[in-house]
Amino acid sequence: MLKKETYINGFSSINPIKDSGNEEDVFRCVEPDYKTYIDTIAVRRLGKIQRMALVGAKMCLENAGVNLPDAIITGTGLGCLSDTEKFLGNMLDDESGLHSPTSFIQSTHNTISGQIAIMLKCYGYNNTYSHRGLSFERALEDASLLLLENTENVMIGAVDEIPDSTLKITQKVKTFYSKSHRNEPVAGEGVHYFLLSNAKQPNSILLKEFSSIEGKVSYEEILLECKRILLSAGIETREVDALILGTNPNIDELHYQQLQNELFLNSNVLQFKNLTGESFTASGFGVVLACKFLLGQTLDERMYLKKKHSKAQTVLIYNQFKGISHSFFLLQNV
Amino acid sequence: MPSKVYVTGLGIISAMGVGVSETLRSFSTEKTFVRHPEILKTLLKEQYPLGEVRFSNEELKSLLKINSKQSFSRTSLLALIAAKEALFSSRQKESPLGIGVISGTSVGGMDKGEYLYDGYIRKNGKFNLHDAFVHDCGDSTNKIVSYLGTQAYSTTISTACSSAANAIMLGARLIKAGKLQRVIAGGTDALTRFTLSGFRSLMILSDEYCKPFDQNRKGLNLGEGAGYIVLESEEILNKENRKPICELTGYANTCDAFHQTASSPDGNGAWLAISQALALAGLNAEEISYVNTHGTATPNNDLSESMAMKRVFGEKMPPFSSTKSFTGHTLGAAGGIEAVFSALSIRDKIIFPNLHFQDKMEETGIQPTTDFKKEVEIKHVLSNSFGFGGNNSSLVFSAC
Structure with missing residues (x-):
């Protein structure tokens, strides 16, 4: 969908990665030191996901050197579930009772972008996408359209939380790993923000191409889409220095295996869901990882599936969720 | 183009x-x-x-x-x-x-x-x-x-x-x-x-x-x-070679950035949405024939929205009504339902009434249309949708 260039001029990530092994059956975010970034008294009634998103947005803007973005867009598969669960519980306990409105107010998906706008006093474009495994991708597509329409700085986020009740339900229906269903991905959380711009800066990362496919597709179609993107960017497969895969360690996802074996034998290959878990917006962390790789930052060794060389000019990400939402991102140093 | x-x-x-x-x-x-x-x-x-x-x-x-x-x-x-x-x-x-x-x-x-x-x-x-x-x-x-x-x-x-x-x-x-x-x-x-x-x-x-x-x-x-x-x-x-019902000429999405559920008393976000949508449509305020308001009938929304409308239209307030008096507030569907109403207003040359209105608001004194008007020339309709999170959007539909 890109014509004008889309640059990533800053990013932030609040994620579940810890220094030592993760034995749990869910990956929950390591919460940041809120008070460094936000007035914790002012936001004391907000839920964890909203507080993390406020910090994530602040960190991202700081990283980009931007005070006020022109637009804020969040992608979230399931929205503000903790507040939803809380209000739902209160309502079901006493349907005809009068409850505190706080958790209802904070239950809507757009609370995240809305609270960031309030914090920043940002009166510009404000949107929220909730489209299952492509929620972050849809936010990104909107952002690239805004850049095309000459909006200068657009902040986008990939935000999902997995509170206890939701975890229990999703495990029961085999969306995520549980003791009785081991062949499913482990549920995870993440809050990742990016400042996109059509103006290049010294540390900009170019989002050269991206695309998404919705629905169950064959490996051949994935392969074709991968080749199409590279062709459209004028990049040979051997020029891809790192291939970042959204592979889940405990399950057999053939598309990932085949793709790396067929096209990218000489590329570094990285994974991340072994440390972050799976979510509707997990691809957001894939983009964070790509940015870190391109900026030459040290990466957690546990993410390397294959380490080939240290060149870091071009990165391709392929992510899929449950075989029905597929996306590619091609990023480069400029 | x-x-x-x-x-x-x-x-x-x-x-x-x-x-x-x-x-x-x-x-x-x-x-x-x-x-x-x-x-x-x-x-x-x-x-x-x-x-x-x-x-x-x-x-x-x-x-x-x-x-x-x-x-x-x-x-x-x-x-x-x-x-x-x-x-x-x-x-x-x-x-x-x-x-x-x-x-x-x-x-x-x-x-x-x-x-x-x-x-x-x-x-x-x-x-x-x-x-x-x-x-x-x-x-x-x-x-x-x-x-x-x-x-x-x-x-x-x-x-x-x-x-x-x-x-x-x-x-x-x-x-x-x-x-x-x-x-x-x-x-x-x-x-x-x-x-x-x-x-x-x-x-x-x-x-x-x-x-x-x-x-x-x-x-x-x-x-x-x-x-x-x-x-x-x-x-x-x-x-x-098919004929349209009307044209979508304007739209805007802005944020009130005031409070998670309440609108700002001066209706700043709403004013921004309406004025940007009009600007995109290339219209002056007086060219609007009818406003299908957000009009939820909460004390807060209607005050904020009418402040914004006063700021946009001044003393020349076009006919306006809230069709939520017929349908109730359908939340995420409201903007779609009211887009249908806006297109019908143009197609059938009608203005929908605002039910149950009796007394003008003290703060703004504006008067909605209270009877079903037919045979009205409708050129441009503004439709407002304002939500939690300060998410304010306005659409402009125009006769072809």
Whole structure:
């Protein structure tokens, strides 16, 4: 969908990665030191996901050197579930009772972008996408359209939380790993923000191409889409220095295996869901990882599936969720 | 020159009935369709009148000829009825394969989610496994895609009460950018105990029929429904020699950035949305023939919205009304339902009345249209949708 260039001029990530092994059956975010970034008294009634998103947005803007973005867009598969669960519980306990409105107010998906706008006093474009495994991708597509329409700085986020009740339900229906269903991905959380711009800066990362496919597709179609993107960017497969895969360690996802074996034998290959878990917006962390790789930052060794060389000019990400939402991102140093 | 974006199809379901024809007949009664609910199983049903669609989920399924054992949230069933009508009324010559689907919803499949949560989490007992897959917002959009057999782009927007307006705006932007030629855009939301209890907790739910823009307004009536419009590029219409209903000339999305649920007293976000939409349409304020307001009838919204309208229109206030006095506030569907009303206003040269209005608001003194006006030349209609999170969006529809 890109014509004008889309640059990533800053990013932030609040994620579940810890220094030592993760034995749990869910990956929950390591919460940041809120008070460094936000007035914790002012936001004391907000839920964890909203507080993390406020910090994530602040960190991202700081990283980009931007005070006020022109637009804020969040992608979230399931929205503000903790507040939803809380209000739902209160309502079901006493349907005809009068409850505190706080958790209802904070239950809507757009609370995240809305609270960031309030914090920043940002009166510009404000949107929220909730489209299952492509929620972050849809936010990104909107952002690239805004850049095309000459909006200068657009902040986008990939935000999902997995509170206890939701975890229990999703495990029961085999969306995520549980003791009785081991062949499913482990549920995870993440809050990742990016400042996109059509103006290049010294540390900009170019989002050269991206695309998404919705629905169950064959490996051949994935392969074709991968080749199409590279062709459209004028990049040979051997020029891809790192291939970042959204592979889940405990399950057999053939598309990932085949793709790396067929096209990218000489590329570094990285994974991340072994440390972050799976979510509707997990691809957001894939983009964070790509940015870190391109900026030459040290990466957690546990993410390397294959380490080939240290060149870091071009990165391709392929992510899929449950075989029905597929996306590619091609990023480069400029 | 970027392509113009035209409206070619309309689809609607609400308390006023199923489809455009029944809805128009309902308008001519000049009576509200809000009443005490019979389908929503709530302990609050004697307390609050609601804009409830008169059909049960099973009846909606049979209207749609769905026999599948799959779980359907009420939100998605409402969406299918309205999206199907929009598609068929647009008289497409090509198959629906290439049509994009952009849908807005606030609570998605919460109607099923409530029972799932109650059954499994609270009582650790029985629940329908399939209901777990229809709770999220994206499910209703996926259902439209598979029911209509579209294969192009689809996406779901969730910005509370402005969801459908933002869906329509995205549809127009994608067409203008040349990414899509045809789009079904709008929104859907079903009544749920969750939202009923939620609005009650905010103390903005009226136990009487709502009175938008009235000095003594007590709050909103919740409603449910779905409204979708078909948007197409100028190029396609010329090629197929089809006539549009009207043109979508303006749109804007801004943020009030004031409070999570309350609007700023000066209506700054609303003013920004209205003025940017007018600017994009290339219109002066006095060229607007009718405003279909957000007009929820809460003390806060109507004050904020009328402050914004005063700022835009000054002393030359165009005719305006809140059709939520007929339908109730249908949340994520409202922008879609009211886009259908705006297009009908242009097509049929009508202005819908604002029911139950008696006394002008002291602060602004503005007077809505209170009778059903016919044979009025309507050139441009402004439709406002303002939501939680300060998400304010305005659309401008114009006669061709």
